[in-house]
Amino acid sequence: MHEMSLMESALTMVRTMAGERDIKSVREICLKVGELSNAMPDALTFAYDVLHRQKEFQVFSSCILRIEWEETRAECQLCGTIYQPDQKLLQCPSCHMPGGVITQGEDLQVLYFEGE
Secondary structure, eight states, X not given: OTHHHHHXXXXXXXXXXXXXXXXXXXXXXXXXXXXXXXXXXXXXXXXXXXXXXXXXXXXXXXXXXXXXXEOOEEXXXXXXXXXXXXXXXXXXXXXXXXXOEEEESOOEEEEEEEEO
């Protein structure tokens, strides 16, 4: 389950940023998880539940994790149609040309965190 290492990296990054800002307690973290990020929200939540209780992540002891799911979007390079692909071929539903470009849905990032 690679979500454990992904979550550990995210928490380490937020812990470092919180320390730089003299934040002693993080109340909320929001992640954006793209459909093509190869990260499952349930597995990320499980990883968070395990990790945030560890001593090294004490700053998260009363923190809430929020996950925003981002669906995949593609844009046809021929006709400019923006669509949600239903296959890896990325065939445009308007002009039926393959080879669209993914414009969203690949991200896995910390959108924000709040603390005091």
